[in-house]
Amino acid sequence: MSVLLFTALLFGTSILAGLLGALTGLGGGVVIVPVLTLLFHVDIRYAIGASLVSVIATSSGAAVAYVREGLSNIRIGMFLEVATTLGALLGAYLTARISSHWIAIVFGVVLLYSALASFRKRKHEDISTTPNALATRLELNGCYPDAGCEVEYTAARVPLGFGIMFGAGTLSGLLGIGSGAVKVLAMDQAMKLPFKVSTTTSNFMIGVTAAASAGIYLSRGYIDPMIAMPVMLGVLTGAVIGTQVLVKTRPHTLKMFFGFVLILLGFEMIYSGWSGRI
Amino acid sequence: MSHPSDKELDASVARMLLVGVSIAALVVFAGGILLLRQPLIPIPDYTHFHAVDPSLRSIKGILTSAFRLNPRALVQFGLILLIATPIARVIYCVFGFARQHNKLYTGISTLVLLILLYSLSKGAH
Numbered sequence: 001m002s003v004l005l006f007t008a009l010l011f012g013t014s015i016l017a018g019l020l021g022a023l024t025g026l027g028g029g030v031v032i033v034p035v036l037t038l039l040f041h042v043d044i045r046y047a048i049g050a051s052l053v054s055v056i057a058t059s060s061g062a063a064v065a066y067v068r069e070g071l072s073n074i075r076i077g078m079f080l081e082v083a084t085t086l087g088a089l090l091g092a093y094l095t096a097r098i099s100s101h102w103i104a105i106v107f108g109v110v111l112l113y114s115a116l117a118s119f120r121k122r123k124h125e126d127i128s129t130t131p132n133a134l135a136t137r138l139e140l141n142g143c144y145p146d147a148g149c150e151v152e153y154t155a156a157r158v159p160l161g162f163g164i165m166f167g168a169g170t171l172s173g174l175l176g177i178g179s180g181a182v183k184v185l186a187m188d189q190a191m192k193l194p195f196k197v198s199t200t201t202s203n204f205m206i207g208v209t210a211a212a213s214a215g216i217y218l219s220r221g222y223i224d225p226m227i228a229m230p231v232m233l234g235v236l237t238g239a240v241i242g243t244q245v246l247v248k249t250r251p252h253t254l255k256m257f258f259g260f261v262l263i264l265l266g267f268e269m270i271y272s273g274w275s276g277r278i
Numbered sequence: 279m280s281h282p283s284d285k286e287l288d289a290s291v292a293r294m295l296l297v298g299v300s301i302a303a304l305v306v307f308a309g310g311i312l313l314l315r316q317p318l319i320p321i322p323d324y325t326h327f328h329a330v331d332p333s334l335r336s337i338k339g340i341l342t343s344a345f346r347l348n349p350r351a352l353v354q355f356g357l358i359l360l361i362a363t364p365i366a367r368v369i370y371c372v373f374g375f376a377r378q379h380n381k382l383y384t385g386i387s388t389l390v391l392l393i394l395l396y397s398l399s400k401g402a403h
Binding site: 001002003004006007040041042043045046053056057059060061063064066072074075078079081082085086088089092100138139207208210211212213214215216218219220221222223224225226227228229230232233236 | 287288291292293295296298299302303306307309310313314316317318319320321322324325326327328329330331332334335336337349350351353354357358360361363364365367368371380382383386387389390393394396397398399400
């Protein structure tokens with residue numbers, strides 16, 4: 001394949017991934033690795049390197065839109081980034097130790113989880129408002145504008161949330177993804193923070209988490225300019241178009257479709273890793 | 279709590295991130311244009327991992343080659359700018375919290391910064 005064709009195909013695919021990721025709120029990075037490995041037969045380590053770079057780009061690029069809504073909590077984000085960045089260091093070290101078969105299998109499981117998490121119906125929000133000693137001491141509280149009235153919230157089960165965040169960071173460093181679904185799980189389910197605060201704070205944290213493993217990826221030679229260039233520019237372009245088209249509405253059918261794509265890719269990754277093709 | 283407020287801190291941080299990403303994307307794009315000057319040469323074998331050239335793996339090597347307008351190094355340089363963007367965000371927060379006289383969060387953001395710099399130092403030599 002010529003350089004021009006390779007770049008063009010990769011760029012086009014990445015635009016689509018970034019666009020779908022932004023429209024569905026699932027992030028574009030999560031499909032880049034399976035597409036690069038399964039379709040383009042690129043070694044999973046190059047794929048992970050390119051994906052991680054695109055994750056930093058979309059997270060930082062989307063921050064403006066999120067911050068304008070005034071929902072992210074910079075203190076909760078910073079506190080949990082201690083856990084995600086440490087996890088990301090561990091994950092980046094593990095990628096060199098674990099065989100690519102196992103990385104593919106873990107990747108497949110995370111894809112399935114992300115898809116299932118997106119299908120799950122959001123029940124009535126269970127927001128924690130009673131202050132606990134640890135959350136108060138760490139100033140893990142805030143309020144957000146909800147239909148005009150200010151809703152106050154405080155973080156529950158801080159150690160559990162911190163622990164899940166460490167896991168999210170490890171997955172991010174191991175697989176080169178934002179692992180937004182696991183981050184939201186930690187904040188929304190474990191710490192009982194409002195859903196909107198969880199998603200926007202999660203996006204804010206993704207860039208910093210990814211930066212923690214990026215230095216290690218770079219020194220190991222996972223980031224190849226020929227692959228990372230079209231992927232980063234494509235995913236970013238797609239994400240920008242996606243957020244321009246629809247700022248708030250998340251089209252339901254598209255989300256279902258994308259969820260099924262993730263499930264298919266998840267099974268394919270597990271099968272490929274298991275049978276030794278990756 | 280004194281100035282700046284959390285929301286002002288948030289907004290200026292977001293603007294900084296956008297500027298960082300835009301500059302990084304422009305540099306990567308410029309490198310990409312140069313990369314495609316020979317569009318018909320075949321791509322290297324990516325089906326097996328070889329790790330990229332050592333000069334493209336260290337910050338020093340990338341900077342040296344990027345100034346000579348080596349296309350691959352220029353792309354890598356753009357990617358380093360991209361990686362630096364969230365790090366700059368954390369530095370910004372360290373100062374923001376310090377100006378709020380919030381010792382706890384000045385310390386927490388410094389800790390995050392140290393972890394990030396540790397990772398980057400792996401690619402520094």
